[in-house]
Amino acid sequence: MPKITDAATERPNPLNEAAALEAGRLLFAGACVFERGVTNLDALAPADLPEIAFAGRSNVGKSSLLNALTGQKALARTSKTPGRTQQINFFCLADRLVLVDLPGYGFARVSKETVRQWTDLVSLYLEGRTSLKRVLLLVDARHGLKDSDRELLKMLDITAVSYQIVLTKADCLKPGPLAARLRETEDEARAHGAAHPEILVTSARDAVGMAELRAHLAALARPGEFD
Ligand SMILES: Nc1nc2c(ncn2[C@@H]2O[C@H](COP(=O)(O)OP(=O)(O)OP(=O)(O)O)[C@@H](O)[C@H]2O)c(=O)[nH]1
Numbered sequence: 001m002p003k004i005t006d007a008a009t010e011r012p013n014p015l016n017e018a019a020a021l022e023a024g025r026l027l028f029a030g031a032c033v034f035e036r037g038v039t040n041l042d043a044l045a046p047a048d049l050p051e052i053a054f055a056g057r058s059n060v061g062k063s064s065l066l067n068a069l070t071g072q073k074a075l076a077r078t079s080k081t082p083g084r085t086q087q088i089n090f091f092c093l094a095d096r097l098v099l100v101d102l103p104g105y106g107f108a109r110v111s112k113e114t115v116r117q118w119t120d121l122v123s124l125y126l127e128g129r130t131s132l133k134r135v136l137l138l139v140d141a142r143h144g145l146k147d148s149d150r151e152l153l154k155m156l157d158i159t160a161v162s163y164q165i166v167l168t169k170a171d172c173l174k175p176g177p178l179a180a181r182l183r184e185t186e187d188e189a190r191a192h193g194a195a196h197p198e199i200l201v202t203s204a205r206d207a208v209g210m211a212e213l214r215a216h217l218a219a220l221a222r223p224g225e226f227d
């Protein structure tokens with residue numbers, strides 16, 4: 001959750017927490033529409049809304065998380081075949097926030113040329129996008145951080161884009177191994193300056209962690225008429 005403490009006492013404030021969850025619910029109750037997919041950033045106009053990018057290895061569940069958050073099953077295309085999302089896809093949520101589905105990385109069976117194209121496209125986007133408020137770095141809870149994630153972490157530390165790690169597919173692990181994975185990932189994230197201290201645990205399949213993630217994102221959105 002966004003840091004929800006009582007300003008005077010620094011104690012957790014359940015009323016503020018409820019308000020943050022409600023703000024997230026309201027934002028994501030709005031319509032979410034596909035705006036455009038780009039393979040070349042030249043075609044991309046500067047954004048006038050804050051943007052949140054979903055990044056992570058192929059098959060980690062980026063498109064599925066987007067669908068679960070917005071409650072729209074077929075908004076972003078999901079696939080059993082890694083590497084399905086090849087372009088950067090932009091979705092506009094309630095005219096207040098833009099959600100950006102990045103192509104996945106780290107899939108072994110692609111050519112060097114494809115890896116180079118990914119790196120060029122994504123690094124250009126991450127370096128040059130002033131409207132980019134946060135990157136959600138999705139990590140499969142079964143596998144934890146991999147070297148390809150660490151490459152992206154380095155890139156984000158250098159570009160000083162704020163990012164938050166989100167563990168996905170939590171339904172695939174029992175509570176003990178899941179808690180161990182969370183601790184291990186927190187320990188590693190602590191060494192990175194631009195990392196948000198709170199790691200979120202989610203399952204798109206079972207809708208776990210959606211309300212919390214929506215609350216985090218609502219705090220970054222353009223204020224709505226009820227804020
Ligand atoms: N058990 C489980 N499976 C999931 C979950 N989220 C996604 N998956 C499955 O993981 C596979 C990949 O999901 P996608 O959402 O397409 O993954 P992606 O990260 O967008 O993949 P690329 O676009 O190839 O980078 C699909 O078979 C999904 O059904 C989850 O929370 N739990």
Ligand SMILES: [Mg+2]
Nearest residue numbers: 062063077085
């Ligand atoms: Mg995808």
